[in-house]
Amino acid sequence: MSDYIIETKNLTKMYGMGKSVADLNIHVQKGRIYGLLGRNGAGKTTTMKMLLGLTQPTTGEVLIWEKPLRGNERKILPRIGSLIEAPSFYPNLTATENLHIFATLRGVPNPHAIKDALDLVRLPYKDKKLFSQYSLGMKQRLAIALAIMHDPELLILDEPINGLDPIGIAEVRSFIRQLCDEKGKTILISSHILSEISLLADDIGIIDKGILLEEESLAKLEQRSSKYIHFTISDTAQAARILEQIFDEKQFLIQDDYNIRLYNLNLSVTKIVSVFIENGLEVSEAHTCGDSLEEHFKRITGGEGIA
Amino acid sequence: MLRLLQCEYIKLKRSKFLLIGILGTLIVPLFVYVKAIINYLSNPEMVMSLFSLYDNAFMFLMLLFAPMVLTILYAWIISREYTDGTLKNIFVIPVSQTIFFCGKLLFLAILTFMFMLISWLEILVLAFLCNCFIPVTELTIPSIIFFLIKMLLGGILLFATQTPFIYFTIRTRGFVAPLIAITAVILINVVLSSSGVAGFYPWSASYLLISGHLSRQSCPKEISISIILIMCLLGIIASLLRFKKEEIK
Amino acid sequence: MGIFCFLFSAIALLLVIYSITTVCKVKKQISEMLDILADIKSGNGNRRILAKTHEIVAPLAYEINNIILLYENKISILRQAEEANKRLMTSLSHDVRTPLTTLIGYLDAVHKGVVIDKERDDYIEIARRKSHDLKDYIDVLFDWFKLNSNEFVMKIDMIEAAELTRNILIDWIPIFENRQIEYDISIPEQPFWARLDPDGYMRVLNNLIQNVISHSHADKIGISLCEFENCIKVQLSDNGIGIKNEDLKHIFERLYKCDKGRSEKGSGLGLSIAYQLTEKMNGKIIAESEPTKGTIFTLIFPFAI
Numbered sequence A: 001m002s003d004y005i006i007e008t009k010n011l012t013k014m015y016g017m018g019k020s021v022a023d024l025n026i027h028v029q030k031g032r033i034y035g036l037l038g039r040n041g042a043g044k045t046t047t048m049k050m051l052l053g054l055t056q057p058t059t060g061e062v063l064i065w066e067k068p069l070r071g072n073e074r075k076i077l078p079r080i081g082s083l084i085e086a087p088s089f090y091p092n093l094t095a096t097e098n099l100h101i102f103a104t105l106r107g108v109p110n111p112h113a114i115k116d117a118l119d120l121v122r123l124p125y126k127d128k129k130l131f132s133q134y135s136l137g138m139k140q141r142l143a144i145a146l147a148i149m150h151d152p153e154l155l156i157l158d159e160p161i162n163g164l165d166p167i168g169i170a171e172v173r174s175f176i177r178q179l180c181d182e183k184g185k186t187i188l189i190s191s192h193i194l195s196e197i198s199l200l201a202d203d204i205g206i207i208d209k210g211i212l213l214e215e216e217s218l219a220k221l222e223q224r225s226s227k228y229i230h231f232t233i234s235d236t237a238q239a240a241r242i243l244e245q246i247f248d249e250k251q252f253l254i255q256d257d258y259n260i261r262l263y264n265l266n267l268s269v270t271k272i273v274s275v276f277i278e279n280g281l282e283v284s285e286a287h288t289c290g291d292s293l294e295e296h297f298k299r300i301t302g303g304e305g306i307a
Numbered sequence B: 001m002l003r004l005l006q007c008e009y010i011k012l013k014r015s016k017f018l019l020i021g022i023l024g025t026l027i028v029p030l031f032v033y034v035k036a037i038i039n040y041l042s043n044p045e046m047v048m049s050l051f052s053l054y055d056n057a058f059m060f061l062m063l064l065f066a067p068m069v070l071t072i073l074y075a076w077i078i079s080r081e082y083t084d085g086t087l088k089n090i091f092v093i094p095v096s097q098t099i100f101f102c103g104k105l106l107f108l109a110i111l112t113f114m115f116m117l118i119s120w121l122e123i124l125v126l127a128f129l130c131n132c133f134i135p136v137t138e139l140t141i142p143s144i145i146f147f148l149i150k151m152l153l154g155g156i157l158l159f160a161t162q163t164p165f166i167y168f169t170i171r172t173r174g175f176v177a178p179l180i181a182i183t184a185v186i187l188i189n190v191v192l193s194s195s196g197v198a199g200f201y202p203w204s205a206s207y208l209l210i211s212g213h214l215s216r217q218s219c220p221k222e223i224s225i226s227i228i229l230i231m232c233l234l235g236i237i238a239s240l241l242r243f244k245k246e247e248i249k
Numbered sequence C: 001m002g003i004f005c006f007l008f009s010a011i012a013l014l015l016v017i018y019s020i021t022t023v024c025k026v027k028k029q030i031s032e033m034l035d036i037l038a039d040i041k042s043g044n045g046n047r048r049i050l051a052k053t054h055e056i057v058a059p060l061a062y063e064i065n066n067i068i069l070l071y072e073n074k075i076s077i078l079r080q081a082e083e084a085n086k087r088l089m090t091s092l093s094h095d096v097r098t099p100l101t102t103l104i105g106y107l108d109a110v111h112k113g114v115v116i117d118k119e120r121d122d123y124i125e126i127a128r129r130k131s132h133d134l135k136d137y138i139d140v141l142f143d144w145f146k147l148n149s150n151e152f153v154m155k156i157d158m159i160e161a162a163e164l165t166r167n168i169l170i171d172w173i174p175i176f177e178n179r180q181i182e183y184d185i186s187i188p189e190q191p192f193w194a195r196l197d198p199d200g201y202m203r204v205l206n207n208l209i210q211n212v213i214s215h216s217h218a219d220k221i222g223i224s225l226c227e228f229e230n231c232i233k234v235q236l237s238d239n240g241i242g243i244k245n246e247d248l249k250h251i252f253e254r255l256y257k258c259d260k261g262r263s264e265k266g267s268g269l270g271l272s273i274a275y276q277l278t279e280k281m282n283g284k285i286i287a288e289s290e291p292t293k294g295t296i297f298t299l300i301f302p303f304a305i
Helices: A044-051 A073-079 A095-106 A113-120 A136-148 A166-183 A194-200 A218-225 A236-246 A269-278 A293-300 B002-011 B016-042 B050-083 B087-091 B097-131 B141-172 B176-192 B202-211 B221-244 C002-041 C058-112 C117-148 C161-178 C198-215 C270-280
Strands: A004-015 A018-024 A027-029 A033-037 A059-064 A080-083 A154-158 A186-191 A203-208 A211-217 A228-233 A252-254 A259-262 A283-289 C157-160 C182-186 C193-196 C220-228 C231-238 C284-290 C294-302
Touching (some): A018 A211, A027 A186, A033 A044, A044 A059, A044 A154, A095 A113, A095 A136, A095 B002, A136 A166, A186 A194, A236 A252, A236 A269, B016 B050, B050 B176, B097 B141, B141 B221, C117 C270, C161 C198, C161 C220, C198 C231, C198 C270
Parallel strands (some): C182 C220
Antiparallel strands (some): A228 A283, C231 C294
């Protein structure tokens, strides 16, 4: 029994001869924000479309709430809110009328759901302005309003901050964070901007040319990428004393009886290790962790990096 | 289903296409009357009858005008879901492709009847107006109802002969292809309408069926009706199959 | 007559068909609602019942959603507090562990005879100092917990702030001199009356000064008290290393430290405590800084009326 809200099994999508998505296995956990990171054309949108049943996978399977999506769409999809690619609405209608159409077709959790959704994204309710007269940012906000109007448990948002101004980006970001932290929603978002994902996501999946290169929690990634020297030794107490007495170094953190981290990268690891050994300590591991997130991504995506 | 129709109705708000369609249907009866009055002025002993008026209107509507206007309207109503990209919002609700498609079809049928009703009403109103100056014969309630039924039957036939264009629209996701197709169909209509094989050609056959001129043709009624019916069903099935395969690219 | 009979029976038939379909539809919806409610019962508070506004079951569905939302919000607040506590506990256990383990390191060395004579005494002295530091840290921690659980009792009275400030600073002057820090204290002679808790005020000031001494590497410190827009403004400036802009936003948060190591003296709680105490005394605390040039902390308390 897994706790995954979304799980894909060898999800593959072929377009003609090329694979747009290849053997993708992603795992989205309940109550967390999963960030799908990849360059434009890496297969993020195709993946999300398959998760929503908008395109059928060539092979593989999508499990949502542990049930296969195929055949259970009527039960599963109303519990999901989604925003895929560019915001799309009827240009000759106002925002409220547009939402009204989708509310009529799907149903809503309360009678003032349309107003609530528009309030949340700061668009006016029952405004006279037509969708065709909206700016890109406002269109994007309306699309977000549509995604959250029925208070879904799971949100699938494809590049939700596209077209927003910096203030709007910050607003949407804190709003998404809030949905997850306060309301316990599960959220899958995609972006091609590393900094955006690292600010928002709890778990990160890196996708490049349709292949999932890495799936890891941000905490682990950050831990790995912050700069320090990690030692695994037989006695941290003596190690601490030696560091203070011999190297006059106080910037360290003792994790438990065997693990200690040193935050001064100017010291020579070999010298420290040899002094530790001289003093009768057993050193089973010593390494420098010095990749920044960017460097890390550059390395695993094969050098080109992500914006 | 009712909800889908209601939504389709909301979607038409402020749209220019509907207005163009209505104006288009208003032109035909006017044109018919202008023609009849000119005829009358040059040839006063000719009687202006409701029958001849409706007969003329049927010819212009069913052979030329209505197919054009309806194709444009149908194509626009269907293709806008592609061009506006709203299908992805609807499929994730989820509304099944089949139900959505049936809703569209039903709505288009209702629109068609509405147009026919407008034409019928306009001819009638103009007939009463005309009657004040030039006598119009056969202006009786039974014949009015008779033409109403004919108009509605005409609506059914028009709708039935439109399904191939719906398929073209879905296939190409735009309304250029169906427009070209309908233009070709209408040109052939004009060429064929006076020839003997018009009964086998669904678009002119539907006119002949309604106007009752089919009896002049060699083609029996049943064959014309079955040709139209088969084409209609083929169009609907092809469109539905195509639409069900629809993937959001 | 026949026509009426026909019409009547047709209408009756339609009505019967309509009511049967409606009953079927409502039945289906209720069974769907029961499914959803079973899911909610098993703990999924995010589930909602969706209904179209004109449906028969809509008011019922909306009311159930409302109740779920109400409870869900309450649970969410508790859950967040729990999360925060969990994070705090992990963080604290590291913070206590690092100095404690280091201290043990020295005592172990003495115990095993790694060091002898003078060095042995030095080690014991270091260990003694470190245990005092650890005690101080635990004291601070205790204060901080009390502040956070609202058990910290304030005795807010009319206080003459100038005199109080002078008294606090007197104890610091030998320390400044000892560390060769130049000091410039300007406190006017006139009285400044404000509603303060003297103990709280003292802690705030002490924490800020302690922060300057332990972290800024400054060799000059300026402390001034003056009137500012009907308030008392206490300013503490130094010429130390300053605080980076991205750190500045977080310095009043609990356990925030500009440097990652935790063995050095400093709990990461001092500024957080100063902030909370100031808030409780209806004051404001502001930090401005320019890296490499220095930092200015400003305290503002309203005059007593």
